[in-house]
Amino acid sequence: MASISGIPSFSVLGRERMTGVDTAWLRMEHPTNLMMIVGVMIFNDKLAFPKLKATIEQRFLSYPRFKQKAVQDPTGAWWEVDKKFDIANHVKKTKLPGRGTKKDLEDYVSQQASEPLDFTKPLWQFQLIENYRGGSALVTRIHHSYADGIALISVMLSLTGETPEASLVKPKKTDKRPRDEMDFWTSVTKPMASVMSGAMKLTRGLVEQGLEIAKDPATMREFATKGVELAEELRKIATMQPDSKTRYKGLLGRQKRVAWCEPLPLAEVKVIGKALGASINDVLLATAAGALRDYLRQNNDPTEGVELRAVVPVNLRPVEKAGELGNQFGLVFVDLPVGIEDPLARLELVRSRMSALKGSSQPIVAFVLLSAVGLGPKILQDQISGLIGRNATAVMTNVPGPQKPLYLAGAEIDEIDFWVPQSGGIGMGLSILTYNGKVQFGLITDGGLVPDPHNVIDRFAEEFEKLVMLTLMGPYGPEYDEVLEQVFGGKGKKQR
Numbered sequence: 001m002a003s004i005s006g007i008p009s010f011s012v013l014g015r016e017r018m019t020g021v022d023t024a025w026l027r028m029e030h031p032t033n034l035m036m037i038v039g040v041m042i043f044n045d046k047l048a049f050p051k052l053k054a055t056i057e058q059r060f061l062s063y064p065r066f067k068q069k070a071v072q073d074p075t076g077a078w079w080e081v082d083k084k085f086d087i088a089n090h091v092k093k094t095k096l097p098g099r100g101t102k103k104d105l106e107d108y109v110s111q112q113a114s115e116p117l118d119f120t121k122p123l124w125q126f127q128l129i130e131n132y133r134g135g136s137a138l139v140t141r142i143h144h145s146y147a148d149g150i151a152l153i154s155v156m157l158s159l160t161g162e163t164p165e166a167s168l169v170k171p172k173k174t175d176k177r178p179r180d181e182m183d184f185w186t187s188v189t190k191p192m193a194s195v196m197s198g199a200m201k202l203t204r205g206l207v208e209q210g211l212e213i214a215k216d217p218a219t220m221r222e223f224a225t226k227g228v229e230l231a232e233e234l235r236k237i238a239t240m241q242p243d244s245k246t247r248y249k250g251l252l253g254r255q256k257r258v259a260w261c262e263p264l265p266l267a268e269v270k271v272i273g274k275a276l277g278a279s280i281n282d283v284l285l286a287t288a289a290g291a292l293r294d295y296l297r298q299n300n301d302p303t304e305g306v307e308l309r310a311v312v313p314v315n316l317r318p319v320e321k322a323g324e325l326g327n328q329f330g331l332v333f334v335d336l337p338v339g340i341e342d343p344l345a346r347l348e349l350v351r352s353r354m355s356a357l358k359g360s361s362q363p364i365v366a367f368v369l370l371s372a373v374g375l376g377p378k379i380l381q382d383q384i385s386g387l388i389g390r391n392a393t394a395v396m397t398n399v400p401g402p403q404k405p406l407y408l409a410g411a412e413i414d415e416i417d418f419w420v421p422q423s424g425g426i427g428m429g430l431s432i433l434t435y436n437g438k439v440q441f442g443l444i445t446d447g448g449l450v451p452d453p454h455n456v457i458d459r460f461a462e463e464f465e466k467l468v469m470l471t472l473m474g475p476y477g478p479e480y481d482e483v484l485e486q487v488f489g490g491k492g493k494k495q496r
Contacts, residue, residue, distance in 0.1 A: 015078040023077040025144040026070050028423050032252035037149055038113045039140040039418035043411045047136040049093045049128055051409035056091055058170045059159045065325050069122050070145055082122055093128040100131040106259050113256040147325040149420045160406040167407035240391045243309035248393045252427050255447035259454040260417045263438035275471050278351045284432050286347035289336040290463035295456045306339040310396040332357055343466045394428040401435040417442040
């Protein structure tokens with residue numbers, strides 16, 4: 001049985017060997033940084049617990065991996081079927097204290113993000129919140145060793161339907177993937193195609209062709225050139241200097257704090273990016289940098305020259321392997337220019353830096369390093385995770401989700417938030433997810449370093465509005481009316 005990472009997996013006495021990267025996430029579990037992906041779905045209506053439980057039984061558990069637990073022994077890490085599996089241990093319901101406000105839910109998710117999963121059972125859990133703002137919320141926790149965030153979002157999509165009725169029907173077994181799921185995978189892989197195509201093509205070619213490449217001198221030169229590039233990226237990572245020291249970095253504790261803000265309209269973000277010659281991703285990263293800067297200023301911290309480095313996961317899984325579990329992603333390191341006050345100058349620098357990453361082999365090198373963590377001794381694991389933790393402040397994810405409403409167990413999903421774990425000494429995670437025409441920002445922090453993440457996340461809308469106003473104050477261009485249309489509904493257009 002071939003694994004998703006290219007490393008053979010095999011079964012011994014009913015156990016299946018974990019891949020190197022999956023093992024890495026299992027090994028990186030630490031009381032100060034739990035290696036689980038935490039998510040929240042918000043519903044305006046009541047989500048019926050029996051229907052939710054039936055959906056999870058029929059759809060989620062159609063992946064056999066979720067009935068397996070992770071075990072380790074001196075020979076390595078394995079997946080082993082839990083012979084005592086009971087869905088009641090994994091699908092539960094509860095009520096928030098008080099009136100079930102947003103703060104009450106954020107406090108509950110913070111507590112869940114701080115508590116480890118039970119390693120004697122499969123490492124996942126769904127908690128239905130029955131009293132959130134007159135509707136419901138669903139809190140999910142799944143260990144990163146099962147799959148990366150992209151794969152798990154695909155799994156969550158498989159639980160949904162495009163109508164209330166479709167979300168309640170047991171799906172038929174078919175080789176064809178639902179259209180919304182394929183649209184999701186196309187949107188995930190397409191933005192990174194220019195970054196990854198060359199390195200991935202050569203890497204796969206080396207595995208598939210083996211010694212045959214020696215017969216073609218031109219191909220040999222191409223592989224040699226790429227090998228030099230990979231070695232150079234490894235050198236850059238190994239010799240990378242730490243980013244700026246701020247209150248976002250420090251000794252970690254065991255309490256996490258979680259917050260999210262009201263979503264931004266995706267159409268507005270698109271049109272501002274178009275008007276300023278930047279991508280949606282550029283606009284969102286620049287907005288994040290501005291919010292992080294403003295929080296430092298509020299606390300009277302210096303901001304001049306401050307650079308915050310974010311570790312950004314990059315999907316390496318091809319579309320044809322969409323929905324497979326496992327971890328197949330690389331990492332790129334993005335320096336956020338928090339020290340720049342001018343929002344337009346900040347955006348331009350972000351755009352320039354992201355453009356420079358196109359064609360980079362960084363994700364491939366990082367993937368190899370993560371594999372080494374899983375396959376090598378613990379001392380190697382500590383060195384690699386320590387290297388990343390020392391030289392970065394945050395983990396940042398940006399996932400383009402479905403752009404139409406979806407339903408889970410008969411109830412419409414209004415918002416989706418999720419947070420991936422931070423490894424080593426990194427104490428902050430920022431997630432950006434687009435869904436149904438909205439952009440959602442979520443933040444998870446170490447409670448001792450940033451006890452009030454809502455004071456950071458609430459600044460995102462303000463920073464975006466600065467870009468909107470500066471765009472409207474700029475020279476009149478062909479996109480001006482389009483900006484007005486999105487922001488003001490077409491009112492107040494300039495007279496030609």
